[in-house]
Structures are given as structure tokens and as C-alpha cells.
Amino acid sequence: MTLARVFERLAGAGAPVEFAAYDGSRAGVPGAGIRFDVRSPYAVSYLVHSPGALGLARAYVTGMIDVSGDMYTALSTMQQVLGEVGPRDKMKIVGAVARDPLLRGAISRRLDPPPQEAPFSRLPSWLRHSKRRDAKAISHHYDVSNTFYEWVLGPSMAYTCACYPSEHATLEEAQYHKFDLVARKLGLKPGMRLLDVGCGWGGMVMHAAKEYGVKALGVTLSKQQAEWAQKAIADRGLSDLAEVRHLDYRDVTETGFDAVSSIGLTEHIGKANLPGYFSFLYGKLKPHGRMLNHTITRPDNIAPAIKQDGFINRYVFPDGELEGPGYVQSQMNDAGFEIRHQENLREHYARTLRGWCRNLDEHWDEAVAEVGEGTARVWKVYMAGCVLGFEQNWIQLHQTLGVKTDEQGRSDMPLRPDWGV
Incomplete structure (x- = not known):
């Protein structure tokens, strides 16, 4: 049986895609x-030996499977046509190709994962979130290439969910609005001190310094991010107010900050470490100080927080763990924060990712030359898949604002929110 016939058995003869295989067989429209x-019989080995979407991802990252056309549309279409390839479907594949000597030989060989897969992501879960391993996990994803990130993220170099002030706002306008929304929620004013943990390329630090006259310290585990941010701070004449250090947030010694922002770091902390994380940040604040936590969440706490064999854990965010918004808020609350505001920016993240997908497509050839085709493919499928995730409410993005009250319980918060939309 040809691979085209196998595809038809799984997807149906009228599937609204075109399928072509190295053996010359074709199916679909x-x-x-x-x-x-399908460019190699070894693609079938990945599909058989790797669970679900991971096998498809491995075959795509290695170039054994190619996708022509918009990746988001391709994933959306195949989601409708195939759904999740389960054990029974894998048995169909095995049974259908067993009579082909070439494919039978390919299936009998278990291939090594592509080099883009983080090897330590397969280690036992109890080894996660030591300082050394966290540094490896962050470096795996963020120390790719600053040039590559400049092409994907655009001038803002903001690798977190933007907040679109209007339907027709650009990605850059939305990223500026996000940083300004965080600043207004924190009540930043000239002369205040801000700690930004997991600061990335320093976007929030520079925004607070330039727009609000705040003395801002950012820390990141990515050496490349810190180097880029320090140069950008100097180039913009902000060195007297802004600083980014290559440092674990747990090693920040300063205290007495007026505000703390955590934009996209909580996902990397781990469920077991959340109480200590929020307690640490609480201890860094003055009374009346505010903390804004901006993090990807999941809609509930029923499913596992991390898929050990999932594509995201293996290739993109090793050791990343997502919790429900209520759980995150409870941990903030138990650490001492009085919760004053929360909102879900789920649709905004889908829009943000679409912008990054367009940027990658526009710079595809340069991106491949900079980081290699395998890494570029990881990003292409990961970002398109995340668009689906946010659109279909598999994942969400919550901002939660807390305040450290004084001994008398005073918060110094306004009677009504004064930060706008």
C-alpha cells in the first residue's frame, strides 16, 4: 500500500489538502x-515511535515532512481532518506499510531525536528548577540569536503578549501599550524603584525609565538578552536609570522596591516553587508596593501542568509549567499580596503570535541562514500552533495585580482603577 493510501485511510479521500510522497503516490485535492x-520513509518511523504530535513535529523539524502554504491554516486543517493521531491510528499505519520492505525497515529503526530537542527535557521531573537546570532551560530557548529575535519580534524586542488598544493597532503599538499598561497598573512615578524579573531584552525596564523616570533593575538568565539590553540602554541614554543584569532572580540582594513586574517568568518557575517565588517578590517590596504578574495560564487545573512528551516541553520551553489563573492568584494571596485586579488577555496573545508568524515568514531565508533550518522550523510550527491554542482556549494569558499593605492594612490604592484599558 502506498503512503497516499495510508493518508486516505486516516484523513479520508476528500481531505482538503494535497498529499505527496517520495514514492510518487498522491492523495487529497x-x-x-x-x-x-513526505520526503523520506524515516518520517514514518517518527510517526510510529513518537507519541501524537511529537512524531509529526520531529519529522517536520528534520525536513522529512514538508508543509507548503500557511502553517496556521495547515495545522488548523489537519486538526479538523486528523485530530490527534492515537494508538489505533498508529496501528493502522504499521499494518498498512508492513508489506513494504523499505518502510518496514524504516519502522524497525528508532531514530534519535533532532538536535533541536533539549536533551535534559527528558530527565525526571524531580530534577527541575535547580538554578543550574533553570539556566540551561532559559539558555536553550532564549540564547538562540539576538538577530533572529529582532526579525521575529520586531523593534520592540518584546517576547510576551502585547495588548492591542484597538482593532487596527500594529504589533509595535500593542507592545508599547502593554508596557504602559503594566506601568500604570503599578502606579509608577518619577523617582520610584522597579524590579523587573525575567526582563528579557529590557523592554519594561527601558519603558519605565524613559516614560516614567523610574530607576529600574531587570534580571534575566539569558546572557545574550542581558548583553543586548545593556547596549540598548546605553544607546538610548538611559544608563543613569536602567540596568539589566545576567542574574537569577533569586540572587537579587536589593530590597525596598516600590514596584515589581514579572512579565512572562512565572511559566518557568514550576508549581512547587510558586509559594517561594511570590514570597520572595513580596519581600522585595516596600509597604504599598505593587506587583504585576503577567503569565500564560491554562483554563483549569485538571490536566497535568506539563506534558513531558509534548512538543513545547521538548523543543521550546523545557520544564515550563502552566497553572490555572485561580491557582496563581491563590499563591500570590497566600504570600501576602492583596489581589486588586485580574484580566485575561487571551485573544491579544493570538494576535501577537500572528504578528510574529508574519515577521518570521518575511525573514524566512535570513532566519534559516542565521539559526539553521531545523530551528527556524521549530519556531514556525510552535508559533502557529500557539495561535490555535489561544484562539481555542487551550491556554490563556492573565495579568494579576497585587499590593503589599502596611501594618494597618492600608493599600494606598485608588478607590477605582485609574490605569484605563
């Missing part, structure tokens, strides 16, 4: 906007 090309 000729000339469809989405085309899948």
Missing part, C-alpha cells in the same frame, strides 16, 4: 492551498 510532502 490537487492544487490545494496546503500541501504535505
Whole structure:
């Protein structure tokens, strides 16, 4: 049986995609906007030996499967046509190709994962979140290439959910609005001190310094981020107010900050460490100081917080753990914060990711030359898949604002929110 016939058995003869295989067989709709090309029999080995979407991802990252057309549309279409490839489907594949000597030989060989897969992501969960391992996990994802990130993220170099002030706002406008929204929620004023943990390329630090006259310290575990941020701070004449250090947040010794921002770090902390994390940040604040936590969440706490064999854990965010918004808020509350505001920016993240997908497509050839085709492919499928995730409410993005009250219980918060939308 040809691979095209296998595809038809899984997806149906009228699947709205074009399928072509190295053996010359074809299926689906000729000339469809989405085309899948299987270029090697070893692609089938990945599909058989790797669970679910991980096998497809491995075959795509290695170039054994090619996708022509918009990646978001391809994933969305295949989600409708195939759904999740389960054990029974894998048995269909095995049974259908067993009579082909070439494919039978390919299936009998278990291939090593592509080099883009973080090897330590397969280690036992109890080894997560030591300082050394956290540094490895952050470096795996963020120390790719600052040039690559400049192409994907755009001038803002903001690798977190933007906040769109209007339907037609650009990505850059939305990132500026996000940083300004955080600043207004924190009540920043000239002369205040801000600690920004997991600061990335320093976007929040520089915004607070430039727009609010705040003395801002940012810390990141990514050496490349810290180097880029320090140069950008100097180039913009902000060195008297802004600083970014290559440092674990747990090693910050200063205290007495007026505000703390955590934009996109909580996902890397781990469930077991959240109480200590929020307690640490609480201890860094003066009374009346505010903390804004901006983090990806999941809709509930029923499913596991991390998929050990998932594509995201293996290739993108090793050791990342997502919790429900209520759980995150409870941990903040138990650490001492009085919760004053929370909102979900789920749709905003889908828009943000679409902007990053467009940027990558526009710089595809340069990106491949800079980081290699395998890494570029990881990013292409990861970001398109995340668009689906936020649109379909598999994942969310919550901002939660807390305040440290004084001994008399005073918060010094306004009677009504004064930070706008």
C-alpha cells in the first residue's frame, strides 16, 4: 500500500489538502492551498515511535515532512481532518506499510531525536528548577540569536503578549501599550524603584525609565538578552536609570522596591516553587508596593501542568509549567499580596503570535541562514500552533495585580482603577 493510501485511510479521500510522497503516490485535492510532502520513509518511523504530535513535529523539524502554504491554516486543517493521531491510528499505519520492505525497515529503526530537542527535557521531573537546570532551560530557548529575535519580534524586542488598544493597532503599538499598561497598573512615578524579573531584552525596564523616570533593575538568565539590553540602554541614554543584569532572580540582594513586574517568568518557575517565588517578590517590596504578574495560564487545573512528551516541553520551553489563573492568584494571596485586579488577555496573545508568524515568514531565508533550518522550523510550527491554542482556549494569558499593605492594612490604592484599558 502506498503512503497516499495510508493518508486516505486516516484523513479520508476528500481531505482538503494535497498529499505527496517520495514514492510518487498522491492523495487529497490537487492544487490545494496546503500541501504535505513526505520526503523520506524515516518520517514514518517518527510517526510510529513518537507519541501524537511529537512524531509529526520531529519529522517536520528534520525536513522529512514538508508543509507548503500557511502553517496556521495547515495545522488548523489537519486538526479538523486528523485530530490527534492515537494508538489505533498508529496501528493502522504499521499494518498498512508492513508489506513494504523499505518502510518496514524504516519502522524497525528508532531514530534519535533532532538536535533541536533539549536533551535534559527528558530527565525526571524531580530534577527541575535547580538554578543550574533553570539556566540551561532559559539558555536553550532564549540564547538562540539576538538577530533572529529582532526579525521575529520586531523593534520592540518584546517576547510576551502585547495588548492591542484597538482593532487596527500594529504589533509595535500593542507592545508599547502593554508596557504602559503594566506601568500604570503599578502606579509608577518619577523617582520610584522597579524590579523587573525575567526582563528579557529590557523592554519594561527601558519603558519605565524613559516614560516614567523610574530607576529600574531587570534580571534575566539569558546572557545574550542581558548583553543586548545593556547596549540598548546605553544607546538610548538611559544608563543613569536602567540596568539589566545576567542574574537569577533569586540572587537579587536589593530590597525596598516600590514596584515589581514579572512579565512572562512565572511559566518557568514550576508549581512547587510558586509559594517561594511570590514570597520572595513580596519581600522585595516596600509597604504599598505593587506587583504585576503577567503569565500564560491554562483554563483549569485538571490536566497535568506539563506534558513531558509534548512538543513545547521538548523543543521550546523545557520544564515550563502552566497553572490555572485561580491557582496563581491563590499563591500570590497566600504570600501576602492583596489581589486588586485580574484580566485575561487571551485573544491579544493570538494576535501577537500572528504578528510574529508574519515577521518570521518575511525573514524566512535570513532566519534559516542565521539559526539553521531545523530551528527556524521549530519556531514556525510552535508559533502557529500557539495561535490555535489561544484562539481555542487551550491556554490563556492573565495579568494579576497585587499590593503589599502596611501594618494597618492600608493599600494606598485608588478607590477605582485609574490605569484605563
